[in-house]
Amino acid sequence: MNFSKYVKSKKLYSLAVCKHKANELKAQGRDIISLYIGDPKEDTFEGSPKAVISYLENNSRVNYPLSRGQGNLLSAVADWAKRTYEIDLDPKTQIISCNGTKEAVFHLPLVFDWSDGSEIFFGSIAYPVYKASAEAFGINYRELPLKAENNFLPDLDSLSPSDWDKCRMFWLNSPHNPTSAIASRQYIEKLLALAEKHDFLICSDECYLEIAYGEKVTSLLEFHNSKNWIVLRSLSKRSRMTGYRSGAVISLNKELIAAFAFIRAPAGLGSPVFVQEAAIAAWSDDEHPNVFRDDYKQKRDIIKAALEAKGFYVFGGEATFYLWFSHEKLPSSKAIFEKFLEKDLVITPGDAFGDDGKGYARLVYCVGEELCKQTASRIMELEI
Amino acid sequence: MNFSKYVKSKKLYSLAVCKHKANELKAQGRDIISLYIGDPKEDTFEGSPKAVISYLENNSRVNYPLSRGQGNLLSAVADWAKRTYEIDLDPKTQIISCNGTKEAVFHLPLVFDWSDGSEIFFGSIAYPVYKASAEAFGINYRELPLKAENNFLPDLDSLSPSDWDKCRMFWLNSPHNPTSAIASRQYIEKLLALAEKHDFLICSDECYLEIAYGEKVTSLLEFHNSKNWIVLRSLSKRSRMTGYRSGAVISLNKELIAAFAFIRAPAGLGSPVFVQEAAIAAWSDDEHPNVFRDDYKQKRDIIKAALEAKGFYVFGGEATFYLWFSHEKLPSSKAIFEKFLEKDLVITPGDAFGDDGKGYARLVYCVGEELCKQTASRIMELEI
Numbered sequence: 001m002n003f004s005k006y007v008k009s010k011k012l013y014s015l016a017v018c019k020h021k022a023n024e025l026k027a028q029g030r031d032i033i034s035l036y037i038g039d040p041k042e043d044t045f046e047g048s049p050k051a052v053i054s055y056l057e058n059n060s061r062v063n064y065p066l067s068r069g070q071g072n073l074l075s076a077v078a079d080w081a082k083r084t085y086e087i088d089l090d091p092k093t094q095i096i097s098c099n100g101t102k103e104a105v106f107h108l109p110l111v112f113d114w115s116d117g118s119e120i121f122f123g124s125i126a127y128p129v130y131k132a133s134a135e136a137f138g139i140n141y142r143e144l145p146l147k148a149e150n151n152f153l154p155d156l157d158s159l160s161p162s163d164w165d166k167c168r169m170f171w172l173n174s175p176h177n178p179t180s181a182i183a184s185r186q187y188i189e190k191l192l193a194l195a196e197k198h199d200f201l202i203c204s205d206e207c208y209l210e211i212a213y214g215e216k217v218t219s220l221l222e223f224h225n226s227k228n229w230i231v232l233r234s235l236s237k238r239s240r241m242t243g244y245r246s247g248a249v250i251s252l253n254k255e256l257i258a259a260f261a262f263i264r265a266p267a268g269l270g271s272p273v274f275v276q277e278a279a280i281a282a283w284s285d286d287e288h289p290n291v292f293r294d295d296y297k298q299k300r301d302i303i304k305a306a307l308e309a310k311g312f313y314v315f316g317g318e319a320t321f322y323l324w325f326s327h328e329k330l331p332s333s334k335a336i337f338e339k340f341l342e343k344d345l346v347i348t349p350g351d352a353f354g355d356d357g358k359g360y361a362r363l364v365y366c367v368g369e370e371l372c373k374q375t376a377s378r379i380m381e382l383e384i
Numbered sequence: 385m386n387f388s389k390y391v392k393s394k395k396l397y398s399l400a401v402c403k404h405k406a407n408e409l410k411a412q413g414r415d416i417i418s419l420y421i422g423d424p425k426e427d428t429f430e431g432s433p434k435a436v437i438s439y440l441e442n443n444s445r446v447n448y449p450l451s452r453g454q455g456n457l458l459s460a461v462a463d464w465a466k467r468t469y470e471i472d473l474d475p476k477t478q479i480i481s482c483n484g485t486k487e488a489v490f491h492l493p494l495v496f497d498w499s500d501g502s503e504i505f506f507g508s509i510a511y512p513v514y515k516a517s518a519e520a521f522g523i524n525y526r527e528l529p530l531k532a533e534n535n536f537l538p539d540l541d542s543l544s545p546s547d548w549d550k551c552r553m554f555w556l557n558s559p560h561n562p563t564s565a566i567a568s569r570q571y572i573e574k575l576l577a578l579a580e581k582h583d584f585l586i587c588s589d590e591c592y593l594e595i596a597y598g599e600k601v602t603s604l605l606e607f608h609n610s611k612n613w614i615v616l617r618s619l620s621k622r623s624r625m626t627g628y629r630s631g632a633v634i635s636l637n638k639e640l641i642a643a644f645a646f647i648r649a650p651a652g653l654g655s656p657v658f659v660q661e662a663a664i665a666a667w668s669d670d671e672h673p674n675v676f677r678d679d680y681k682q683k684r685d686i687i688k689a690a691l692e693a694k695g696f697y698v699f700g701g702e703a704t705f706y707l708w709f710s711h712e713k714l715p716s717s718k719a720i721f722e723k724f725l726e727k728d729l730v731i732t733p734g735d736a737f738g739d740d741g742k743g744y745a746r747l748v749y750c751v752g753e754e755l756c757k758q759t760a761s762r763i764m765e766l767e768i
């Protein structure tokens with residue numbers, strides 16, 4: 001069979017490598033702590049399972065969902081956005097429900113025509129789906145170098161007007177997976193001015209935005225006068241609902257939302273109504289994301305202190321539940337990864353996210369408090 | 385924004401037109417019976433909500449699902465296939481879980497390279513997603529004429545060897561939506577010989593296969609020695625689980641299944657684990673599909689009798705929950721559609737499925753018994 005170029009490339013989704021290693025060691029009977037995937041091991045927001053159960057107990061059948069989302073879910077998202085960002089959104093034309101933002105990231109490029117060779121821009125250290133979707137659809141892309149000296153943000157000044165003219169979609173991910181880098185308001189204003197001048201779309205993947213310990217992180221939802229952004233928000237991290245697969249796609253550009261809804265209808269991307277009921281519960285409650293954030297801050301403190309005590313350089317750490325770090329005496333990502341394996345800690349080598357991640361590693365701390373403390377103890381025992 | 389050619393085409397998904405009409409009439413206070421969408425209005429298989437509730441009551445968190453499906457679901461599908469078709473399937477390499485077969489239909493072409501201009505073949509009267517996915521991905525396709533004189537099946541003899549050489553995927557949908565046409569074993573054997581000779585893939589959309597009132601309909605799963613088919617089975621109709629979004633993709637071609645699994649991982653197409661639990665319950669119970677089938681047979685009898693009493697020519701009707709019919713005195717699909725509207729019955733004009741559906745209409749009878757009886761009474765009152 002004549003498989004596509006992308007299928008033939010057989011690139012393994014980077015985290016699959018860590019998972020394989022973790023499973024291998026578990027099979028050897030070792031007491032592994034898995035710290036490589038951003039999949040909260042704490043309890044889901046309790047309103048969500050309750051909403052599912054209540055729906056199913058009261059409805060003896062469940063019919064096809066509306067592919068763009070039930071009206072009451074879209075209204076719940078609009079209400080949340082209004083409370084949080086004072087933005088007025090029309091639920092019917094400016095919001096779409098998605099089966100988790102992963103699928104929305106993957107499918108979004110399908111709305112555009114790429115035959116003129118225009119490109120998708122994203123950071124050289126990135127959530128792998130930005131690149132995977134470009135490759136799956138045969139779209140040109142550009143990986144913008146992310147360097148420590150630029151705080152792991154793309155250097156906007158390094159690109160010329162003709163570079164920007166090639167750009168059709170720009171993936172911004174602030175706070176950033178895996179580095180926890182945060183784009184300042186000033187940075188975003190500059191990017192938005194470029195987007196409007198060169199008519200590209202800022203695709204703002206904000207799935208970690210609620211998990212930030214310092215100042216409120218700037219969202220594109222604060223810019224009430226631009227049609228050049230689309231925001232993806234997820235319940236996965238905010239409400240610890242990874243397994244529910246639910247997120248929201250928002251833009252003031254109604255034409256864009258209509259185009260995305262159009263492509264999504266035959267793609268069968270509607271979420272079961274009972275999942276949407278869980279999502280309504282989650283978007284309607286403003287307290288639990290704060291509780292979860294405070295919980296992660298404590299966990300961050302415990303682990304960051306251990307890493308620094310052992311001489312690791314920890315970048316950022318002011319958002320997400322990731323720590324991104326390097327060590328003078330462990331010059332490669334692999335060396336850090338293997339050092340942690342000695343204490344049965346499975347983390348992610350930084351170069352799994354791209355070559356510019358070389359020399360770094362990512363540790364995920366969305367695990368229970370007891371495991372966090374054990375992790376810190378084991379880090380303290382590392383022989384470096 | 386430079387939207388894709390497909391987005392610019394703005395073709396309305398055919399059923400959306402009927403829905404719009406139904407909603408418009410409901411808003412006028414009319415007592416509409418909706419008979420245009422294959423979305424069972426009867427209760428879901430009772431094991432499914434029970435499985436979801438039980439999972440959520442016993443698990444305080446729900447993590448990322450495996451994108452190809454949990455092991456116990458894949459095993460349940462393999463066991464079902466073994467019981468039903470005596471086929472030995474390796475759950476790990478020959479089966480994938482999907483979020484309903486609609487998304488699998490849409491995404492399947494992504495596994496292939498289409499740069500050589502090869503084509504997707506499907507019937508000229510068809511489930512709209514076959515064409516939508518070809519158009520969304522810019523793939524060439526060929527609509528094979530479906531005519532009453534060929535029992536609404538593509539005429540395999542009408543194509544030359546060079547035609548077949550152009551084919552990379554062939555959508556077979558037996559029993560057929562919307563006509564209820566059934567491909568005989570002989571027909572499928574002939575098609576399979578062509579597929580092996582010209583190396584194309586038979587994509588067998590078998591989502592109505594359990595709803596058949598006569599002889600057992602032939603499944604590609606009965607052919608244990610070919611790597612040239614992929615079978616899509618859905619729980620939507622069989623178990624009245626449209627709203628759960630769950631189906632299975634099966635092939636003896638491990639390379640193909642691996643390719644499809646590969647493309648699905650970054651596309652975020654995993655189903656929530658609690659949905660997969662419902663699917664396990666449904667695949668593990670062989671009784672309810674028979675009960676549902678017998679129920680549909682009764683409903684078919686009631687409505688078919690009314691249609692024939694009023695002089696309609698009813699094609700097939702031996703499978704699916706669709707009736708496909710025409711009337712000498714109502715020469716266009718629109719004329720039939722509007723005649724039914726007079727009695728507040730919303731059906732689907734046959735030409736919504738393609739030009740060869742002209743002169744026909746589809747009536748969906750997956751509604752409660754009482755509504756079926758009311759429908760039959762209203763049909764008897766039609767003034768033709």
